[in-house]
Amino acid sequence: MPEAAMDSSARDPPPKCHPGTRVHIVSKLERLRDDPDRQWHMVWLHGPAGTGKSAVAQTFAELCAEQNRLGAAFFFSRPNKRDRPEKVIPTIAFQLAYYCPAYKSIITRILASDPHLLKKAMHVQFKQLIVRPFSQLQDQNHESVSQPFLVLLDGMDECNREDVQCNLIKMINDLVALRRRFPILWLICSRPEPHLAHTFLRLPDCRREELALDEKSRDDVEKFLRDGLNTLKDKFPHIIPSMWPDEEQLDVVLRFCSSLFAAASVVLNYVSDSAYANPVARLNSLVSFLERTGGAVGPSHPLISLDVLYTRILSEIPEGVYPTTQRILSYLVYSPYGFHWIESCQIFCNFLRLDQNTFYIAFHRLHSVLNIPAPEHAIDKQISFHHASFADFLRDANRSGKFFVDKGKAYVDMAKTFLFWHDLDARLFHTSDGMLLITMVFWSCVAYPLQGLRFNLSHKHDKPLPDLTWASANTSSMISQKIENAADWFFEAFDEIEKMDIKDEKRSSPAGL
Structure with a gap:
């Protein structure tokens, strides 16, 4: 499934961290990858919807790719039909073959001896296409596995079927538990759905990192929103005043967005919509709407802000349309x-x-x-x-x-x-x-x-x-x-x-x- 890759045209433009935001978590992941004495070879990055998990995943994957440390990445997406579990291992294997020629030689022989392997059960594919080849390279002290590289699974909660999600996680955990020096660092990103939280909490060999709705996250959202609005001044220099946006208006929007990058992203898309080409009027309209409806929300109800904004957007569609x-x-x-x-x-x-x-x-x-x-x-x-x-x-x-x-x-x-x-x-x-x-x-x-x-x-x-x-x-x-x-x-x-x-x-x- 090539459209699930980090650099797929189907995902262009992909979500990524705004410059100067989420620096702490990306740096932490980089240090963990490079630590030769690290205790964990599997990381679960979790957080509520809209906190920017996919942006962190994309940014870290791009960083690893620049350093030739990205083995493979699979970005699940249920609404965009990238959620078929039977495609996961073959897609990862295809990307790994491009990353590591020695691995490619091994799986070429494996697939030649078993032409039906790609139609077999996921656990069989995982053993034959992941565990066996890299174990062989590791036993040979091959230079291609001398330093760990990243395999990323983003949006695990959007993979079809909860039991398949849990089974895939357990397969990865069994691998990292048995082979402590395996060259892959697994990064799995998802919402903290109950079945996933239950699974990960029972895995002692997995590190857990949370994208919390905290003050640091709110500061990052504010920077993202301010920079995005300032960019519009360059795009519309003749209709946007130099002191725009008004700080009171910005406070209303920031209270509404709270710590949710998704909400801030939708706000920017709403204000900058080229179909209207009038950011000042769009922001005025949005702020007026938020003040009428009491758009401020607390971190205990993160989806409310998105719901308010989605309702607003759909309400603008003419009734006859x-x-x-x-x-x-x-x-x-x-x-x-x-x-x-x-x-x-x-x-x-x-x-x-x-x-x-x-x-x-x-x-x-x-x-x-x-x-x-x-x-x-x-x-x-x-x-x-x-x-x-x-x-x-x-x-x-x-x-x-x-x-x-x-x-x-x-x-x-x-x-x-x-x-x-x-x-x-x-x-x-x-x-x-x-x-x-x-x-x-x-x-x-x-x-x-x-x-x-x-x-x-x-x-x-x-x-x-x-x-x-x-x-x-x-x-x-x-x-x-x-x-x-x-x-x-x-x-x-x-x-x-x-x-x-x-x-x-x-x-x-x-x-x-």
Whole structure:
């Protein structure tokens, strides 16, 4: 999974520590890595959502890379679909092979002797691709393992399945407990979820570091926010007064952000939004909103500040536009693993049968929380979340209120959209397969999944699908093929619906089919 790497284009620009912030923890990690007598070979860096764990991880990984001490890095992200556990060990092994040629030679022989290794269980891969090769190099006193290097797992709590998270942690712990001089320093970053805290607290060979919501953190957030606002003066010299921002306004925002870098980051994105190009007015609007709603929060409720800001941002979307916005968000929040077509914003737009204008109007106010590619890059760039907390907010009805994205409604809409394209594709290109779908029959038999109705996908289309909303002569065939592949996922969406308690009105036959 190359998009999970430290320098992946899918993560560009990645979160990183603002200059002069988080200096203490980054220096501590560097000292720990370089200490030949260190007691720990595994570190758990934890903290609440929004405290900047991924920024610290990215900054330390870049520092190690500059010093040729980064072996591998895997940045999990649930909303951006980088959460598949079966991809972790192969991805780490691939990066380690680039870092260490001697290791590459060993695993090349291992994979040649066992071609199916990458399909085997995680603990088998870990032993054969991590433990065995580096143990061999260590026993040979090979120069490539003469000094320890970093392997980073960031966002462990976003890896799919809690039991897999715990098993991976235990595998790493067993390794560092048995081989005290193993050349890898493992850094695992996550939120302190109960199952992870329970696991780590029982591991005596793991050092624990907390990104606390303390005064030092608040000072770092203030520096980040002040520097970010000052940068806007250079960008808008003719509309921003030299004494901006007013200290009273800044105090309101700082009380709101508390120790959360995520909140400060969203504030800066909100104020600097190029769609408005008026930071002074945006800051005035935000401060007025915070004063009306009592935006100050305490460290015991760190997510409240993010919720207030997310609510504010979503409230700015026109009422007539929001249903389209919510529909698009529902696919991003709940789409299963098979939706590889979402890697392209333009394919996604066509799949939803939305034209370019409607699509971008729906997301016009969300640049502060989503990375939305410009139209000229939409064919090969995807939409991604700036921070996982926004997706979490949308999933939680208690936090998001009227902006809650319901999973049942999302899957019903997915099934209807899949079925539209599946039916259209069948009627135009697969009548010879002997399985032309009759939509009304399908929906009248909704209690009995039709698992056998799949196409002969070896058929080649001699023309693109009709009804594409945003395609050129150069892209229409590729977009059609991606949509055809995606349409077969309606069976999986239907299976998910069967597992839920979906009301009849949600399951009604899709209009227009």
